[in-house]
Ligand SMILES: C[S@@+](CC[C@H](N)C(=O)[O-])C[C@H]1O[C@@H](n2cnc3c(N)ncnc32)[C@H](O)[C@@H]1O
């Protein structure tokens with residue numbers, strides 16, 4: 001049986017709904033976090049999380065911010081440096097942070113999931129990788145079947161890097177590609193040959209890595225429908241298990257280096273939507289299933305299975321197959337997510353070093369969810385993951401009467417129902433195929449905090465399509 005299903009996309013409809021909106025990797029979203037939430041608040045919450053009797057597994061995230069060269073499109077929190085001693089210094093502080101946090105956590109709790117993101121985690125030398133992973137293993141116990149994943153920039157990778165990743169225990173990887181066309185690569189300052197990407201991909205496969213993902217971006221300078229199709233043909237030939245195809249977030253008011261990109265070379269909104277349409281139609285006509293926002297996976301991949309079984313979950317790294325873990329995050333700018341709180345580390349290195357040097361958790365801001373936030377987070381998570389809301393399930397899990405609780409929001413669905421994006425029955429709010437592409441717009445209707453944020457007039461989010 002094949003579960004691959006081909007999509008067709010209505011560009012005019014997409015255009016009408018294309019407006020700035022959050023990606024809902026958290027609810028409430030990060031702009032709502034406040035400096036009123038302190039390191040002491042987080043500390044109290046860690047202790048509390050050991051006492052809820054359920055002994056939830058752990059998900060760990062480590063932010064490795066350093067990169068060798070600047071990609072002009074980059075929206076990540078990164079630091080460009082050619083001085084690798086800076087990485088050693090960072091790892092010293094990361095070690096202290098790991099020790100500071102891990103000793104508060106009940107040692108019976110096991111790591112089910114770990115992710116190294118960045119910046120570029122593979123900018124660490126093989127020795128640095130082994131050193132810091134040794135520290136992590138000294139301070140945490142892992143489940144046998146833990147998913148241990150890393151983001152890889154192929155440039156600079158060697159056999160020794162691949163061996164180190166395998167030896168310390170990584171079993172999943174995500175490779176940054178973005179685009180294969182030389183003209184595009186030049187304009188974004190990321191020249192990376194197809195051969196190199198293939199070499200890293202094959203090297204990971206030979207070492208037994210599962211669920212290998214490739215990252216692409218659409219909306220970059222000089223991209224056209226034809227050029228992106230060309231890239232996609234090569235990607236399909238490489239045959240990764242998963243694909244993340246991100247919409248280029250052009251936010252030069254936040255990421256000043258993006259000003260280097262000549263806006264006249266960016267595909268216009270119409271061309272961008274054409275690229276998206278072609279991408280979805282091409283991949284779903286091949287062996288990929290469209291999973292939630294931005295993601296595609298082969299039918300037999302665990303992400304697709306979780307999607308089909310409505311067990312997908314969403315966190316700061318995007319989609320995940322594990323729910324219910326407390327996520328502890330380490331390194332500058334990283335965000336932890338426990339049952340009732342979000343807590344974000346300071347975003348600048350000097351402040352991060354100063355806090356840890358003084359034996360303090362480097363928390364800058366955070367948020368404690370109230371009862372309404374819990375209900376809306378649950379609803380938005382299910383919507384982003386399942387493309388539908390099962391009203392009786394939400395009523396049972398959240399102890400509410402759905403139609404009464406969301407009486408103010410439900411009328412806002414009307415235009416989307418009229419446009420054939422949403423179908424509503426007594427028991428379900430269901431997105432149609434086209435509605436899948438506008439899932440953020442539907443989620444925004446249920447976001448209590450968005451109105452307030454809009455009043456601040458500050459542009460915070462990239463466009464939804
Ligand atoms: C931290 S990077 C991946 C690891 C490594 N630094 C690399 O670039 O290969 C995570 C991914 O975010 C995506 N990304 C970065 N900046 C973006 C932007 N402005 N808009 C959309 N996606 C972006 C890219 O696809 C990139 O591969």
Ligand code: SF4
Nearest residue numbers: 067071074076078119
């Ligand atoms: S895209 Fe990756 S390699 Fe490029 S600057 Fe951003 S984090 Fe670094």
